[in-house]
Amino acid sequence: MSSAPAPLEYVLSPSQIEKFEEEGYLVLEDVFPHDVLQHVIDAISRDLDSKASAAVAEGRLSRDYAEYDFEHRLAMINDENPKIASSMWDFQVALPEFFDLISYKRVVDIAQQLCHSEEIIASSVYRLRPKVPRHMLSAVPWHQDSGYFEPSCDKDLILTVWLPLVDATQDNGCMWVIPRLHKGDVMQHEPDGIKHYLQIRDESIKDESKWVCCPVKKGGVFLVTNRTPHASFENKTDRVRWSMDLRYQAASLPTNAKITHSTANIVVDGDDGVPLSCNPPEPDFLVRSRLHPDQVLKTGRDFIQLRQDHKYKASTNRWNYSLTERSEGSNYAEDKEEESNEEKKDEK
Numbered sequence: 001m002s003s004a005p006a007p008l009e010y011v012l013s014p015s016q017i018e019k020f021e022e023e024g025y026l027v028l029e030d031v032f033p034h035d036v037l038q039h040v041i042d043a044i045s046r047d048l049d050s051k052a053s054a055a056v057a058e059g060r061l062s063r064d065y066a067e068y069d070f071e072h073r074l075a076m077i078n079d080e081n082p083k084i085a086s087s088m089w090d091f092q093v094a095l096p097e098f099f100d101l102i103s104y105k106r107v108v109d110i111a112q113q114l115c116h117s118e119e120i121i122a123s124s125v126y127r128l129r130p131k132v133p134r135h136m137l138s139a140v141p142w143h144q145d146s147g148y149f150e151p152s153c154d155k156d157l158i159l160t161v162w163l164p165l166v167d168a169t170q171d172n173g174c175m176w177v178i179p180r181l182h183k184g185d186v187m188q189h190e191p192d193g194i195k196h197y198l199q200i201r202d203e204s205i206k207d208e209s210k211w212v213c214c215p216v217k218k219g220g221v222f223l224v225t226n227r228t229p230h231a232s233f234e235n236k237t238d239r240v241r242w243s244m245d246l247r248y249q250a251a252s253l254p255t256n257a258k259i260t261h262s263t264a265n266i267v268v269d270g271d272d273g274v275p276l277s278c279n280p281p282e283p284d285f286l287v288r289s290r291l292h293p294d295q296v297l298k299t300g301r302d303f304i305q306l307r308q309d310h311k312y313k314a315s316t317n318r319w320n321y322s323l324t325e326r327s328e329g330s331n332y333a334e335d336k337e338e339e340s341n342e343e344k345k346d347e348k
Contacts, residue, residue: 010106012113020114024182024228025212029220031106032163037218041070041165043097044128044242048088052077055084071166071239078132085132091282093128094307096300101163102126102246103297107221108288111159111248114223119251122287122297123158124307125279131173131232131241138173139234141199144182145226145247147189148198150254150316153278154186158226158249165242167218172241173232174215175222178205182227189319198321205229248287249278256313257284259295280313 010031020026052073055061061084065076078085087093101107102122111120131138146154168174181187187205189198216222224230235241251259256277277284283306285297297303314322 008109008113010109012110017113020223020225023179024225025177025179025214025230026223027214027216027220028110028223029217031110031221032101032104032219034219036100036104037165040095040097040101040244041242043095044088044093044165045070045073047093047095048074048077051084051087055081060084070242074130074240075133075238078135082135085130085135086137088128088130089137091124091126091128094304096304098126098128098244099297099300099303101244102303103287107161107163107246108248110161110221110223112288114159115157115248115250117250117252118288118290119292120286120288121249121251121253121255121257121284123247123249123277123279123282123284124303125247125282127245129241129243129245131235131243133235133238133240135235136194137196140232141192141197142178142205142229142231143189143198143200144186144229145224146186147200147319148315149226149278150276150280151186151318152254152276154227156226156249156253156278158247158253158278160224160226160245160247162216162222162224162243162245164216164218164220165244166239168216168222168241168243170213170215171235172237172239173235174213174241175224176231176233177212177214177224178210178229179212181229182225184227186227187229189321191319191321195321198319200229247279251286251289254278255284256280256310257286259286259289260292276313280315283307283310 016026049064049066052061052064056064061077061081065073068076074085074088108120112118145158145160149158162175188201190201192199214222249255254277285303285306286292286295287297289296297306
């Protein structure tokens with residue numbers, strides 16, 4: 001049974017929608033209130049505390065650095081043991097509190113308006129991004145998110161909502177973007193030097209006159225399409241630039257969410273009939289629906305269970321890049337960080 005559409009709490013102006021559609025990105029202020037972000041920050045801090053305490057007990061860390069605040073603690077831990085810092089990256093931290101961000105009404109309002117649909121899929125392809133000073137994996141090269149997605153979704157909008165948990169500045173590694181290129185095709189990508197990230201091969205992106213710096217204050221968001229080239233560079237401060245990125249799409253696009261599909265625009269894997277989503281390794285879920293409100297995911301506990309039950313599907317190997325190689329790249333970076341830390345100790 002369908003439900004009446006709920007009024008929007010965060011309404012975009014026509015000029016904001018036009019900027020996003022024409023430029024391929026948009027920065028908004030005051031989307032997340034302090035208490036909503038603090039709820040997630042506290043959960044991340046507890047997870048880090050657990051990892052640090054375990055590392056001390058196992059002899060992998062000399063102390064837990066609990067005297068440092070949220071913006072400094074992981075940086076101090078990284079200087080001693082970079083593997084602990086790496087364990088906080090991407091989807092290695094899965095917390096019920098993340099669901100509270102993904103399903104937060106204001107951000108889903110924004111997704112509804114930009115995806116032009118009342119049926120919204122959220123992806124649990126969230127990324128927790130602690131940009132640690134002096135860490136090899138902190139700088140992310142120029143790429144389009146579609147480089148990581150299925151080719152069948154190239155022409156569709158997969159909205160990325162990037163939100164900092166601290167003020168994101170040019171010095172600590174905010175996002176950079178090249179506007180208007182999202183109207184073209186997905187550019188050729190290749191694995192970076194250690195095969196951790198994908199990077200655009202086209203030399204034209206090196207024209208710095210076209211780059212736009214996008215600082216975002218805590219509580220705000222940076223919105224970008226899946227075909228908009230973007231990057232973030234080295235964190236030159238002594239603080240960790242914590243952020244998360246979330247993704248949304250219309251339910252009419254390919255999705256592995258367990259929902260009633262209302263269109264024929266679904267690509268199906270022939271092996272077992274599971275819909276092949278725009279990013280198959282991770283599970284999608286319905287986050288807003290007027291047609292099927294009973295199928296909307298409701299709780300953080302359900303979110304964690306969904307991730308645990310998801311049947312892994314490999315993505316199309318489009319650029320000679322795989323999740324296995326990405327893991328190997330992470331291990332290489334950790335080893336190099338440890339070597340660098342040992343050299344610093346010897347110098348002292």
